[in-house]
Amino acid sequence: MKIITVVGARPQFIKAAAVSNVIRKKFDEILVHTGQHYDENMSKVFFDELNIPKPDYNIGIGSGSHGQQTGTMLIELEKIYLEEKPDMVLVYGDTNSTLAGALAASKLLIPVAHVEAGLRSFNMKMPEEQNRILTDHISKVLFPPTETAVVNLKNEGIEKSVYNVGDVMFDAVLDFKELAKKKSNIINELKLIENEYILTTIHRAENTNDINRLKNIIEALNESNKTIVLPLHPRTKKYIDSYGLSFNNNIKIIEPIGYLDMISLEMHSQKIVTDSGGVQKEAFFMKKPCITMRDETEWVETVQNGWNVIVGTDKEKILNSIVNFVPDKPQNSIFGDGKAGEKILNIIQEVK
Ligand code: UD1
Ligand code: UDP
Numbered sequence: 001m002k003i004i005t006v007v008g009a010r011p012q013f014i015k016a017a018a019v020s021n022v023i024r025k026k027f028d029e030i031l032v033h034t035g036q037h038y039d040e041n042m043s044k045v046f047f048d049e050l051n052i053p054k055p056d057y058n059i060g061i062g063s064g065s066h067g068q069q070t071g072t073m074l075i076e077l078e079k080i081y082l083e084e085k086p087d088m089v090l091v092y093g094d095t096n097s098t099l100a101g102a103l104a105a106s107k108l109l110i111p112v113a114h115v116e117a118g119l120r121s122f123n124m125k126m127p128e129e130q131n132r133i134l135t136d137h138i139s140k141v142l143f144p145p146t147e148t149a150v151v152n153l154k155n156e157g158i159e160k161s162v163y164n165v166g167d168v169m170f171d172a173v174l175d176f177k178e179l180a181k182k183k184s185n186i187i188n189e190l191k192l193i194e195n196e197y198i199l200t201t202i203h204r205a206e207n208t209n210d211i212n213r214l215k216n217i218i219e220a221l222n223e224s225n226k227t228i229v230l231p232l233h234p235r236t237k238k239y240i241d242s243y244g245l246s247f248n249n250n251i252k253i254i255e256p257i258g259y260l261d262m263i264s265l266e267m268h269s270q271k272i273v274t275d276s277g278g279v280q281k282e283a284f285f286m287k288k289p290c291i292t293m294r295d296e297t298e299w300v301e302t303v304q305n306g307w308n309v310i311v312g313t314d315k316e317k318i319l320n321s322i323v324n325f326v327p328d329k330p331q332n333s334i335f336g337d338g339k340a341g342e343k344i345l346n347i348i349q350e351v352k
Pocket of ligand 2: 010011231255257258259260263275279282
């Protein structure tokens with residue numbers, strides 16, 4: 001059986017790191033990189049350090065508007081599918097690469113498998129919400145990572161071929177945590193003291209594209225008097241520069257980093273402040289309090305379990321939770337047993 005996996009953005013490389021080598025035990029996998037993320041520290045670093053198979057195709061899409069980016073991907077992916085004639089196309093998450101990968105396949109009647117299906121923020125203004133709903137509705141096999149995601153699919157009438165296999169990002173953390181401990185030296189390089197700094201990421205479009213939201217976030221971080229490490233996503237850098245916003249000295253701005261450095265920073269942090277989907281989950285895996293600068297989250301179980309607090313971009317709420325938010329409950333098991341990749345392999349074998 002031949003599977004084409006489509007990746008394109010940073011979190012998808014990490015998901016593929018957990019799944020590609022597993023599915024290659026039984027299937028021929030062709031890996032297609034759309035080129036949505038292309039800077040060395042947004043793409044190549046992950047392939048190099050996580051032993052992800054080299055992409056068979058990189059279609060070099062680059063940045064652009066949603067229509068331009070998604071449309072060009074559709075054209076190029078269709079050519080590859082027609083040439084390779086895969087039995088299935090596998091996509092991850094909710095980016096423009098996800099939607100293009102799924103839609104190009106669906107129109108050619110190639111079955112689509114969607115890993116991280118069923119997540120909903122119920123905020124249709126998010127490009128990710130549009131991408132994930134559309135992808136779920138044209139997928140043949142759906143791999144929701146949580147029970148909430150299963151229920152979300154059911155509520156939209158999707159009940160067939162739905163398998164909660166757990167979260168592939170949990171597999172990734174388990175696969176690479178020891179390597180990160182051995183290889184990453186970032187705590188020393190940045191002269192950080194364990195458990196005495198906050199790790200922050202910001203990149204969500206609704207935060208970067210609105211000057212007031214981004215300004216509130218940066219003012220809160222500036223006024224927190226905490227050591228904050230902020231690997232800056234290129235999108236966020238672009239908007240900060242164009243709005244003329246600036247950081248105080250308590251904030252260590254660094255370039256985007258590889259996964260091993262990132263999970264090392266997560267592991268040794270005091271708290272994590274983020275608007276990332278993946279980083280919210282990793283905070284939970286690392287048993288770190290998570291402060292989420294969004295108005296809602298897809299990862300509702302982490303909030304219900306008391307390890308994640310939703311603060312939007314309200315400056316006082318961000319500041320208050322940086323100081324006071326401490327989870328008061330033990331963690332429940334939410335994201336499976338770290339064997340999502342193996343389960344995906346077994347299920348695909350059966351449904352093919
Ligand atoms: C994309 C996904 C988002 C995901 C995120 C992961 C969509 C609609 N959004 O958002 O769901 O959470 O990836 O990080 O698919 N840029 C560079 N170099 C790069 C990549 C991007 O400079 O290698 C800059 C460009 O200015 C670009 C901007 O970042 O316009 C945004 O990139 P894009 O891929 O469109 O969206 P992300 O914000 O990265
Ligand atoms: N990440 C990384 N380096 C960074 C920032 C994030 O390796 O500088 C990893 C992070 O550990 C997680 C994933 O990228 O595994 C999350 O991706 P991102 O926040 O870009 O996207 P999202 O998950 O919100 O879609």
